[in-house]
Amino acid sequence: MPLEGPPGDSGDDRGEPPLQERFDATIGRDQRIEPRDWMPDGYRGTLIRQIAQHAHSEIIGMQPEGEWITRAPSLRRKAILFAKVQDEAGHGLYLYSAAETLGADRADLTERLIEGRQKYSSIFNYPTESFADVGVIGWFVDGAAICNQVPLCRSSYGPYARAMVRVCKEESFHQRQGYELLMTMMRGTDAQRAMVQDAVDRWWWPSLMMFGPPDGDSPNSARSMAWKIKRHSNDELRQRFVDMTVPQAERLGVTLPDPDLRWNEERGRHDFGTPDWSELQRVISGDGPCNTARVARRRAAHEDGAWVREAATAHAAKQAARARHGEGAAA
Amino acid sequence: MSDDIDDHVYLSLAEQHDQEGDARWAFGTGFEDPLHGVDTAVPDGVDGAELAAVCLALGDDALVGAQRLAQWCTRAPELEEEVALANIGLDLLGQARLLYARCGQADGTGRGEDAYAYTRDPADFRNVRLAELPDGDFAFCVVRLLVLSTWRLALFGRLASTADPVLAAVAAKGVPELTYHRQYAADWAVRLGDGTDESHRRMRAALADVVPYLDEVLDARPQFAAHADAVRQETLAVLDQVLLAAGLSLPAAPAVPGSGRQGDHTAHLAPLLAELQSVARAHPEATW
Amino acid sequence: MSGGMSGEETGTGTARQDWPLYEVFVRGKRGLNHVHVGSLHAADDTMALTHARDLYTRRNEGVSIWVVRSTHIAASTRDEKDPFFKPSADKVYRHPTFYDIPDDVPHI
Numbered sequence: 001m002p003l004e005g006p007p008g009d010s011g012d013d014r015g016e017p018p019l020q021e022r023f024d025a026t027i028g029r030d031q032r033i034e035p036r037d038w039m040p041d042g043y044r045g046t047l048i049r050q051i052a053q054h055a056h057s058e059i060i061g062m063q064p065e066g067e068w069i070t071r072a073p074s075l076r077r078k079a080i081l082f083a084k085v086q087d088e089a090g091h092g093l094y095l096y097s098a099a100e101t102l103g104a105d106r107a108d109l110t111e112r113l114i115e116g117r118q119k120y121s122s123i124f125n126y127p128t129e130s131f132a133d134v135g136v137i138g139w140f141v142d143g144a145a146i147c148n149q150v151p152l153c154r155s156s157y158g159p160y161a162r163a164m165v166r167v168c169k170e171e172s173f174h175q176r177q178g179y180e181l182l183m184t185m186m187r188g189t190d191a192q193r194a195m196v197q198d199a200v201d202r203w204w205w206p207s208l209m210m211f212g213p214p215d216g217d218s219p220n221s222a223r224s225m226a227w228k229i230k231r232h233s234n235d236e237l238r239q240r241f242v243d244m245t246v247p248q249a250e251r252l253g254v255t256l257p258d259p260d261l262r263w264n265e266e267r268g269r270h271d272f273g274t275p276d277w278s279e280l281q282r283v284i285s286g287d288g289p290c291n292t293a294r295v296a297r298r299r300a301a302h303e304d305g306a307w308v309r310e311a312a313t314a315h316a317a318k319q320a321a322r323a324r325h326g327e328g329a330a331a
Numbered sequence: 332m333s334d335d336i337d338d339h340v341y342l343s344l345a346e347q348h349d350q351e352g353d354a355r356w357a358f359g360t361g362f363e364d365p366l367h368g369v370d371t372a373v374p375d376g377v378d379g380a381e382l383a384a385v386c387l388a389l390g391d392d393a394l395v396g397a398q399r400l401a402q403w404c405t406r407a408p409e410l411e412e413e414v415a416l417a418n419i420g421l422d423l424l425g426q427a428r429l430l431y432a433r434c435g436q437a438d439g440t441g442r443g444e445d446a447y448a449y450t451r452d453p454a455d456f457r458n459v460r461l462a463e464l465p466d467g468d469f470a471f472c473v474v475r476l477l478v479l480s481t482w483r484l485a486l487f488g489r490l491a492s493t494a495d496p497v498l499a500a501v502a503a504k505g506v507p508e509l510t511y512h513r514q515y516a517a518d519w520a521v522r523l524g525d526g527t528d529e530s531h532r533r534m535r536a537a538l539a540d541v542v543p544y545l546d547e548v549l550d551a552r553p554q555f556a557a558h559a560d561a562v563r564q565e566t567l568a569v570l571d572q573v574l575l576a577a578g579l580s581l582p583a584a585p586a587v588p589g590s591g592r593q594g595d596h597t598a599h600l601a602p603l604l605a606e607l608q609s610v611a612r613a614h615p616e617a618t619w
Numbered sequence: 620m621s622g623g624m625s626g627e628e629t630g631t632g633t634a635r636q637d638w639p640l641y642e643v644f645v646r647g648k649r650g651l652n653h654v655h656v657g658s659l660h661a662a663d664d665t666m667a668l669t670h671a672r673d674l675y676t677r678r679n680e681g682v683s684i685w686v687v688r689s690t691h692i693a694a695s696t697r698d699e700k701d702p703f704f705k706p707s708a709d710k711v712y713r714h715p716t717f718y719d720i721p722d723d724v725p726h727i
Binding site: 059082297 | 394397398401402404405406407408409410411412413414417418420421424425427428431444445448449468469521522523525526527529530533606607609610611614616617618619
Binding site for chain 3: 409411414415418511514515518522
C-alpha cells in the first residue's frame, strides 16, 4: 500500500460527526482531502478515473511529438523536444503516483489503457504531419492543458493538486517553446509559413475539443465541481482558451480557421463557432485517425519490456536471498 | 485564493508557487554555462586540425548515440527507464553540441553545430560503428551503453586536463554525466546477467553482437593516440569487473575490419542520418 | 542484432511482475529538510535511487535523495488523529506570540 494509502477505517463510534459530514465540511472549507481520510466511493472512483486518464494522456501524448525528435531540424530544437517529451513521461509518472495514493495500481491502470478500457485525451489520436505540428501542439495543446491544469492545482484532492503544481511548473516551458518555434518559422521561408498555417488549420478544432463536450452534455461535471475535483466547467475553460489564443494568433500572423470567430463587445469575450461534436464522439469511441496505432505502440512497449521487468525482479529476489544467506552464515 | 487567480495562467503559476514554493517543493534553479569564463581562442601549441578531429569524432559518437537513444523514446521497458534513457540521450546531445561548436572554431571554418550535424554525408562522419548499429533489444542497449560510456569516461577523465581549455571544460562537464551513464548501464548489466534465463541469454547475445566492434572503440586512433593505451586498460578493467558481477564474460570474436574513425561505416549509418537530416535538408533556406 | 521481439519464453509478455512502490524524498538544497515529492516503482533500492534521480531531479532540484519502500512506512491513521495531534493544540505557551513584550524592547 502506498504511503498515502487508502483508509482502513470506516466505522466511527466516538460521537464524532459522521464521516460524510466531515468530508463535506472539509470540501466546504476549501481544505484538501488527503489519502487516509474517509471519502465517498464515488469521489474515489471519479478521481481514479480522472487521474488515470490524465496520466494515460501524458504517456500516449509522447507519441505524436516523439516521432519528430529524430527529425528535428536543429540540435537546439532536438534537445528541446527530447526534453519536452521526456517531461511528459515524468508527468505521467507523477499522475500515476497520485492515482496510487487512492489504492489504484499502476500495472492495472496500464492494462486498462492497452486493453482500451480506459481513455486518454482524444487530441493525441491525430497525426503529426510536419515539424510545424510540434510548434502548434506546444501552443494549442499545451496551452489548453495549462488552462485545464492550473485550476487543478487547487483540486480538492491533495496528491492530485500537488502533482498538478509540479506539472504546471514544468510545463510552463512547453507552450512557450512551441510559440517560439512558430514565431521563428513565420520569420522564415514561404514554405515554413505555409506549414505553420496548415498545422494551425488541422489542430484548432481538435484543440477546442480537448475541453470536453459542452456543459449540457457533460453529466458528471456538476458532481465533480461540487466535489471541487474540477473547478471550472468545460465551456468556461474553452472560452478562456479562445480568449487567450486569439491575440497570440494575431501577433503570430496566422488565421484561426473559424469564420464565426469575433470579439463580442457586450460579453467582453470572443464568440466562436461550434466544434463538430460528432467527430469528438467518433474519436473518443476509438475511430480517430491514430487510435489503433497509439494503443498498439504502448502495448508493444509494455509487452516487449516484460522480460526486462521480470529479470530485475528476479535479480532483486536473488540479491535479497543472498543477503539473508550471508547474514545467516555470519551469525 | 480566489478564482480570479486562474484568469491569467502564467500569472497564476508565478503567484501561486514562486515565492512560497521553490525550496519547499524542491524545484530546480540555477543552470550553469559549462564554458563560462573559458577563453575560446585556440591556444599556442595546440594544433587546430588535430583538435578539430578529436572534437568531430567525439561529437559524432555523441550525436549518433543520442539519435539511437531517441529512437527508444516511447518504447522503453518501463516508464522510469523512458525517463532515464532520455536523460542519457540529452546529456550526449549536449556534449555533441559543445564539441561541434569547438570543432568549428578549431578547424577555422567558423561553422556552427548544425552545419556538422545536418550537412555532412555518412562518409564524413567519424563516429565508431558501435554507436550506429540499430537499437536491438534492451540488452543490446545496455551493453552498447556500457562499452561506449566506459570508454568515453576513461577518455574524458584524461581530456579534462588537456591543453585546449574548451575541450578540457567540455570533458570536465561530461565526466559526471558519463559516470552516471556507466553506472546505469552497469546496474542493468548485472540485473540482466543475473536475472532470468532469458535475460542472461539476451545479454550473451548482445555481447556477441557488440564484441566485434570493441577493438575499434578501444583502438580509436588516430584521433586519440595520446591516451589510447591507458584508456584501453581502464575500459577493459571496468568491463571485466561489471561482467564478472553479472555472471558474464567477453566472448572472443574477430574484430570487424576498418574503423568509423576513418570514415568506414555500416549500412546502418546512412538511413540514420537520412532521418536525422530529413527536415533540415528539405528546407535548406529555412531557420528553426 | 539479438532479438528485440517480445520473448516467446515470456508467454503473453504481460505477466504481472510488478516492481514495488517506493516513496521519494528530496532535499532541495543544503539547510532544508527532505520533502516527500511522490513515488515510483523499482525492483530494488539501488534502482529506486536511480529512478528518483532521473524522475525527480531533472531540473537540478536536489542535493540528496531518500527512497523507502512504501510498505515500510508506518503512518498515523485517521483514528489516531486526535490523540496524536490534539494534545499539543492547547500548549499555546510553546509559541512565541503567547508572550506579551512591550514594543520598545529591542531584539526580542
